[in-house]
Ligand SMILES: Cc1ncc(C[n+]2csc(CCOP(=O)(O)OP(=O)(O)O)c2C)c(N)n1
């Protein structure tokens with residue numbers, strides 16, 4: 516896969532994630548989805564880039580997400596119809612209608628649903644990889660990463676040289692509290708303190724490609740500066756916005772990506788419509 520193919524594939528996945536989330540938003544507003552949802556819109560290029568890189572490397576990683584996880588499930592090949600059904604609380608959903616939005620679990624794509632306690636996926640994912648030695652991705656929010664048990668598990672992963680990619684989805688927010696009021700240190704510096712390779716990047720897909728050489732050959736932490744488009748939970752819009760990576764990339768590549776954007780929108784809208792009609 517050359518650079519342009521990588522960018523195109525990543526954009527296709529991000530488009531599916533974006534239009535999926537916009538449909539969730541609509542159905543929360545209509546009160547068709549009745550429980551709390553955690554929308555990943557704005558952050559979708561993280562999982563889309565990682566999934567494309569894993570495909571390129573022929574790696575099928577074990578996935579340990581946290582609550583903002585729809586884009587992770589979709590990017591790594593989860594069945595989108597089953598995710599719709601999950602969000603409708605149906606027992607043929609990907610987590611049998613018991614995961615809601617925050618605990619998406621899927622044996623098919625080796626995704627281990629989160630338990631709701633911020634950061635537990637850190638020690639659980641490290642423990643799992645310590646036994647399996649399989650390529651593993653642990654997703655942490657910038658707030659979850661602060662938990663003591665996450666820090667302890669980073670040390671162990673580093674010491675044991677486990678093939679784990681720690682991805683900090685750094686949207687600068689813990690619900691509504693900004694990072695600058697919580698700490699004066701950064702996760703990529705902490706990882707270096709544990710003698711682990713680490714990076715601080717923004718969520719432009721090319722940044723992931725540039726640093727991907729050693730992924731799964733040793734423990735690596737990547738702090739990714741990103742932006743959550745909607746409320747912490749539910750359908751609403753936070754202000755002020757910083758940036759919208761999807762719109763930026765679409766605008767810059769209008770000629771080549773507009774058609775993909777339209778196609779993916781149509782495809783995901785139809786998928787939602789059909790699943791809702793089956794209710
Ligand atoms: C151990 C623990 N502490 C606090 C909470 C309450 N809580 C739920 S989500 C959240 C913020 C999470 O922020 P972050 O990890 O940055 O993820 P984001 O929501 O920004 O994606 C908090 C504090 C919790 N669920 N578990």
Ligand SMILES: [Mg+2]
Pocket residue numbers: 656657658684685686687688689690
């Ligand atoms: Mg956050």
